[in-house]
Amino acid sequence: MFLNRITEEKRKEVEGLSRELTADDRRAADRMSSCRSLAKAMVKRESPALIAEVKPASPSRGTIQEQVNPVSTARAYEAGGASAVSVLTDQTFFHGHPDYLRRVKEQVSLPVLRKDFILHPVQLVESRLLGADAVLLIAAMVEKEALKELAWEARRLGLETLIEVHRAEEIDAALQAKPDVIGINNRNLTTFDTDLAVTEELSPLIPEGIPVIGESGIHSRADLERLSRAGVEGVLVGEYLMRQESPERAIRRLLAGGTGCAEPS
Numbered sequence: 001m002f003l004n005r006i007t008e009e010k011r012k013e014v015e016g017l018s019r020e021l022t023a024d025d026r027r028a029a030d031r032m033s034s035c036r037s038l039a040k041a042m043v044k045r046e047s048p049a050l051i052a053e054v055k056p057a058s059p060s061r062g063t064i065q066e067q068v069n070p071v072s073t074a075r076a077y078e079a080g081g082a083s084a085v086s087v088l089t090d091q092t093f094f095h096g097h098p099d100y101l102r103r104v105k106e107q108v109s110l111p112v113l114r115k116d117f118i119l120h121p122v123q124l125v126e127s128r129l130l131g132a133d134a135v136l137l138i139a140a141m142v143e144k145e146a147l148k149e150l151a152w153e154a155r156r157l158g159l160e161t162l163i164e165v166h167r168a169e170e171i172d173a174a175l176q177a178k179p180d181v182i183g184i185n186n187r188n189l190t191t192f193d194t195d196l197a198v199t200e201e202l203s204p205l206i207p208e209g210i211p212v213i214g215e216s217g218i219h220s221r222a223d224l225e226r227l228s229r230a231g232v233e234g235v236l237v238g239e240y241l242m243r244q245e246s247p248e249r250a251i252r253r254l255l256a257g258g259t260g261c262a263e264p265s
């Protein structure tokens, strides 16, 4: 099962990070100034707000883009009208890199979400040092109490949290951790099946007042409109944008509707 494999891999990374990060690093993370708010950027106008993802590969699709330039991709996302950028930093399964996040943060002015598999506070310290404004926490990956503790520690470090759910049973744990944003992942992380109906089913179960975003499986304006009707403030799009010749134009089309002549995905 994928979550077990990734947990095993992340435990090794946590061991390495725990050895590498010095007391000075930890103090530096504590002292870092406040971040760009992902939650405040999730404002729905004519369209839901768009979080555009730098995603070189994935367990479900393999390599998506061979030669990734994270900075030019993120700049194109910003120019197209994205409200935030998500950067995959996992190297093993997504061919991302922590340094991609650092470079994107320096070169774009949007909030930057660290997309990784976080199960230990040391990864939050690392995220802060890299310049992340927000981190993804996956409700299915850790126990309820651990989720609360991670979210608390993230807040203490000045990081916002996007807590992701896929099943109704995970919503209570997510809410108790006081997320800044709730993400409903349309992708089942065990089977990789992706179905936009997941957002339609779970969105009404989340109380008003927390921005909700729909994640995964969005490939067209019609998909975005469907999730908008389900009540989300934002959407997170990865693969579709990474496959476009011009991600900037693709975002404009997604956000503004238009001709429907999107480049093939």
Ligand SMILES: O=C(O)c1ccccc1NCC(=O)[C@H](O)[C@H](O)COP(=O)(O)O
Pocket (backbone or CB within 6 Å): 002, 053, 055, 058, 059, 060, 061, 185, 187, 189, 192, 215, 216, 217, 218, 236, 237, 238, 239, 240
């Ligand atoms: O994308 C995968 O194959 C995947 C597999 C296992 C765990 C997580 C996975 N993706 C992480 C994501 O949540 C997506 O990158 C994100 O929602 C964007 O999805 P998409 O637009 O479908 O690329």
